[in-house]
Amino acid sequence: MNNQRIAEVFDDIAGLLEIKGEKVFTVRAYQRAARTISRLPTELETMLSDGEDLRQIPGIGKAISDKIGELVDTNRMRFYDNLKSEFPDGMLDLLSVPGLGPKTISRVWKELGVTSVVELEQAASDGRLASLPRLGQKTADNILRSIQFARTQDQRTPIADALPAAERLVAALLERNTAILALAPAGSLRRFEETIGDLDLVCATHDAESVLADFVALPGVAEVLGHGGTKASVLLDDGLQVDFRAVPPRQYGSLIQYFTGSKQHNILLREHANRLGLSLNEYGISDAKTGELEEFDDEESLYRRLGLQYVPPELRMGESEVVLAREGAIPALVQVGDLRGDLHVHTDWSDGRDPIEVMVVAARECGHEYVAITDHSAGLGVANGLSPGRLASHNARLKEVERDAGGIAVLRGSEVDIRADGSMDYPDCALAELDWVVASVHSAMNQQPDVMTERIVSAIRNPHVTAIGHLTTRLIGRRQPIEADFDTIFRAAADTGTVLEINASLERLDLKDVHVRRARELGVTFVIDSDAHTAEHLDNLRFGAAVARRGWCRAEDVLNTLPAYELLALLRLPKPERAGALRARR
DNA sequence: GCCGTTTTCGGCCCGACTGTTTTCAGTCG
Numbered sequence: 001m002n003n004q005r006i007a008e009v010f011d012d013i014a015g016l017l018e019i020k021g022e023k024v025f026t027v028r029a030y031q032r033a034a035r036t037i038s039r040l041p042t043e044l045e046t047m048l049s050d051g052e053d054l055r056q057i058p059g060i061g062k063a064i065s066d067k068i069g070e071l072v073d074t075n076r077m078r079f080y081d082n083l084k085s086e087f088p089d090g091m092l093d094l095l096s097v098p099g100l101g102p103k104t105i106s107r108v109w110k111e112l113g114v115t116s117v118v119e120l121e122q123a124a125s126d127g128r129l130a131s132l133p134r135l136g137q138k139t140a141d142n143i144l145r146s147i148q149f150a151r152t153q154d155q156r157t158p159i160a161d162a163l164p165a166a167e168r169l170v171a172a173l174l175e176r177n178t179a180i181l182a183l184a185p186a187g188s189l190r191r192f193e194e195t196i197g198d199l200d201l202v203c204a205t206h207d208a209e210s211v212l213a214d215f216v217a218l219p220g221v222a223e224v225l226g227h228g229g230t231k232a233s234v235l236l237d238d239g240l241q242v243d244f245r246a247v248p249p250r251q252y253g254s255l256i257q258y259f260t261g262s263k264q265h266n267i268l269l270r271e272h273a274n275r276l277g278l279s280l281n282e283y284g285i286s287d288a289k290t291g292e293l294e295e296f297d298d299e300e301s302l303y304r305r306l307g308l309q310y311v312p313p314e315l316r317m318g319e320s321e322v323v324l325a326r327e328g329a330i331p332a333l334v335q336v337g338d339l340r341g342d343l344h345v346h347t348d349w350s351d352g353r354d355p356i357e358v359m360v361v362a363a364r365e366c367g368h369e370y371v372a373i374t375d376h377s378a379g380l381g382v383a384n385g386l387s388p389g390r391l392a393s394h395n396a397r398l399k400e401v402e403r404d405a406g407g408i409a410v411l412r413g414s415e416v417d418i419r420a421d422g423s424m425d426y427p428d429c430a431l432a433e434l435d436w437v438v439a440s441v442h443s444a445m446n447q448q449p450d451v452m453t454e455r456i457v458s459a460i461r462n463p464h465v466t467a468i469g470h471l472t473t474r475l476i477g478r479r480q481p482i483e484a485d486f487d488t489i490f491r492a493a494a495d496t497g498t499v500l501e502i503n504a505s506l507e508r509l510d511l512k513d514v515h516v517r518r519a520r521e522l523g524v525t526f527v528i529d530s531d532a533h534t535a536e537h538l539d540n541l542r543f544g545a546a547v548a549r550r551g552w553c554r555a556e557d558v559l560n561t562l563p564a565y566e567l568l569a570l571l572r573l574p575k576p577e578r579a580g581a582l583r584a585r586r
Numbered sequence: 587g588c589c590g591t592t593t594t595c596g597g598c599c600c601g602a603c604t605g606t607t608t609t610c611a612g613t614c615g
Contacts, residue, residue, distance in 0.1 A: 025598055029587035061588050099604090101613050134606060142604085187615095197615095243615095263599095263615065270599040275591065281600055326591095 001072055003037050003044055009071065009080055010034035010064070015092045016083050018102035019109075032059045035264070037068075039317075041518030042487055045072050058320070090116035098146040099139075107132060121147050156195035157240055158477045160506035163189065163543075165240055166199055169218060177214045179207040181249050186259035190313045192546040194476050194509060198241035200259045204297075208246035215244050251283060253296035258282035264318020265311075272322055273306055280306075314549040334528075334553045336545040338561040341370035342538060344415065344438055344469060344501065344529030349394055350375035351383035353534040357401050362535035364408040369564040372413035372436040373398055377425035379417035379443070386414070388430050395433060409564045411435040411571075415469055420444035422458030424465070431464035435571060438501065438529075440469035445482050452484040460489070460498045463575050467527050468493065470503040470510040478507075486515060487522065494523035497579025499559050502551075504544025505531045516551025525582045527559045556586050 014030035036059045037044065047054065054065040071077045087109075094105045094117060108114040111132060114123050121144065123129045130140040166185045174180060180203055184190070187200035205211050212232045216224045225233040231245045247255045258266065258281070266280075273280040277288045284295040285305055296302040303310045308325040312333055315321045324330050346352030347359050354362075356373055363371035375394060376385035386394055395412045402410035413436035417425035420443060424431065431437055439459040447455065459465050471489070472481035493500050500519060503510045508531070511519065516526065528544035530537050548558060555561040559582075562570065570578055 023587085026587050028598080033587085059588070063587060099613070103612060134611080136606065138605060258600095259615095261615085266615095267599050274599080279600080283601095 001045065001075060003040050006044060006068060006071055007034045007038035009077065010037065010067075012092060013080055013083060015095050015102075016087060018095070019087065019091060019105050020083075021102075021106065029059070030064070032264075033064045036060065036319075039319075039514050041514045044068055046485070046487070048072055088115040093117050094120060097143065097150060099142050100146075104135070107135075117147060155477075156197050158195055158506075159189070159193065159509075159543075160476065161238070162196040162199060162240065163506065165220075165236065165238070166201070168220070169199075169201065169242065172218055173211070173215060176218075177211050179205050179210055181205055182252055184256065186256050187261060190256075190260045191262060191316055192314050192543075192550060194512070198243055201242060201244045202252070202256045202259050203244065203246040204249040204252035204255075205246050206248060211246050212244065250295045250297050253298040253300075253302050254282055254284050257296075257299045257302055260313050260316060262316055262318050265316035265321065266318075268318055268322040269306065269308075272308070272326070276306065278306070312549060314546060315552070331552060331554050333549040334545060334555045334558050334561065335549075336542040338555045338558070339368075339528055339541055339545065340563060341368045341372075341409075341560050341567070342366075342530050342532070342541060343370075343372040343411065343413065343436055343467065343527050343560055344374050344503070344531045345371055345413075345538070346375055346415075346531070346533045347373060349390070350385055351533060356397060357404075358535055359532065359538075360401050360405050360408060360410055362538055364405060366538050366541075368408060370409035370411060370567060372411035372438075374413035374415040374436065374438050377414055377416040379419065379425040385417075385425075388426060391426065391430060392433070409568065413438065415440055416465075417442050418455060418459040420447070420455065422455040424459065424462055428462075428464060431462070434464070435568075436467070437465050438467045438469040439465045441471075441473050441482065445473050445479075447482075449483040449485060452482050453488055456484060456489050457492045460492045460496055465498060466571065467499045467501050469501045469529075470505075470508050470531070471500060472510050472512070472515070474510055474512075475507050476509060481510075481512075486518070490519040490522040490524050493519070494525075494583075495579065497525075497575045497577075497582050499525045499527045499582075502526050502528045502544045502547050503531050504528060504540040504542075504547070505537070506540065506543055509543065509547050511547070511551070513547055513550035516548060516553060520551060520553060520557055523583065523586070524557075525559050525586070526553060526557055529560075 010030050011034040014027050018027045036057060054060050054068055067077050067079060094100060112123050112128055114120050124140045124144040129135060130137045166189055170183055174183060182204035184202060186202045188196045189199060203211055208230050212227060216227050216232050216234055220236050221234045222237045223235040225235060233241060233243045235241055245255060270280045279286050279288050284293045286293045300310050309328050309330045311321050311325050311330060342363055345359055347354060347356045360371060376383040378385040378387045398410050398412050412434050414434055415438045418439050418441050419425060474481035500511060502516060526548060528541060528548055530540040532538045570581055573581060
């Protein structure tokens with residue numbers, strides 16, 4: 001049983017216990033366990049068979065550890081089965097109706113016999129819901145509306161859609177209103193989560209009234225859900241909800257900290273504040289005894305006041321970051337400005353849009369010291385992949401372009417298919433002519449985990465393969481990742497000096513954050529690549545840097561923070577020596 | 587159910603909003 005499924009079971013348990021009226025702290029413990037499990041980089045099944053003690057994992061104690069063991073061993077859990085048998089099927093769906101919580105669910109079940117969303121809709125329409133004590137017509141109407149809304153809109157928005165939307169809104173509002181002193185996305189977008197629920201924008205201004213008026217009148221706003229003195233909520237044409245909050249600049253630090261979350265991070269921060277005799281809320285920090293409020297115009301001073309290192313938004317997941325910040329152990333994370341080149345770029349020789357010379361000039365204008373042109377190998381027929389003959393011409397053309405390019409190093413590269421049997425799509429003699437080889441899976445993505453693992457490890461062991469591209473092949477919200485033993489792959493990569501790509505394309509973000517963090521622990525070095533198919537895509541590197549940061553990477557963990565001469569020298573080494581050099585760097 | 591800078595027992599974040607109520611429970615983020 002995989003972690004995703006185990007996490008779902010604990011989420012179900014939390015929901016059922018909530019409806020049952022169990023203590024909220026018990027419910028929270030199960031919810032926390034579910035969240036932790038869903039973000040584990042290693043399968044619990046593997047950890048157990050390796051003899052690891054699951055109670056080492058924060059939030060998992062004896063009771064939950066035992067339940068996981070039972071689930072992995074027998075595929076069942078008596079506690080879960082018994083709990084489920086106390087309720088009709090469909091009850092858990094009721095928890096997903098906004099505005100309807102466990103207390104109300106329990107009442108409509110016991111008093112009206114409602115056990116599903118359809119029955120709830122019926123009861124809300126025919127007046128039975130409104131007739132219950134402490135419920136009324138308004139509540140019934142609200143529930144009816146949210147059931148209908150949830151039917152059209154229950155998906156989170158991929159960051160690939162949310163980020164451009166947010167950037168458009170920010171730019172449009174800045175252009176319209178000169179009273180804005182600061183304006184930024186907060187919430188899951190600022191933390192750079194892969195998917196976003198609703199968009200949060202926070203603003204510093206002395207004139208909230210005019211800013212809010214301009215905000216609700218922006219183009220693309222389909223409906224104004226609320227509009228008060230300091231906050232407003234709107235629905236955009238595409239269904240994305242945007243919450244906007246404006247405060248005077250002296251409170252901006254507290255506001256953006258609060259709205260950046262995550263919720264769990266804020267809980268840990270407040271628990272920490274409590275231990276210091278302080279109380280933290282979105283307006284500032286108050287002394288528990290005197291009640292006196294201290295305000296913060298920036299986040300750095302807020303964290304400092306709590307005796308903590310600054311925690312970058314990408315790390316605010318409510319895991320170990322608050323403890324580490326107290327110990328001063330948050331590393332200096334890699335920044336997009338540290339990147340000196342891009343090593344995965346396509347041109348119109350395969351499935352890119354722009355000619356080689358356009359991509360090279362564009363890369364130079366990004367400030368890059370080097371760029372690898374990595375058009376597809378022949379196996380990828382749909383992508384107009386290069387035959388070995390065309391590859392030789394490609395190499396020659398790259399040398400010509402480099403001569404005219406004004407100082408940027410142009411690496412002869414290729415994105416080579418890893419075939420289903422683990423062999424490479426070019427013979428070794430062709431690979432040996434290249435400076436940079438990205439090996440990627442583009443076919444047979446549904447292989448059994450052990451077959452897929454062996455296939456990728458074969459590519460890693462090839463002496464000419466420098467990097468593995470978009471390891472999991474997932475497309476966010478559209479295609480599931482491959483199944484494989486990632487620890488084995490990470491160990492092989494670290495061992496052989498094969499770097500793993502963090503593909504910065506917003507549709508991919510592959511490796512993903514938790515894999516980066518785990519691979520880093522196992523000694524892997526990464527390369528952050530745009531996978532650009534047009535010149536505009538070169539700017540994507542910033543997204544890859546954000547994923548690397550979410551994976552706790554420092555500049556030393558990333559190959560393309562090296563200056564050109566060091567990178568080229570490293571690539572001239574045979575792989576075993578390169579592996580040693582990479583280890584020495586970290 | 588978890589966990590330890592005050593705790594192996596007794597805590598566990600904080601405030602806003604809504605709708606139903608005359609003082610607050612439920613839900614949400």
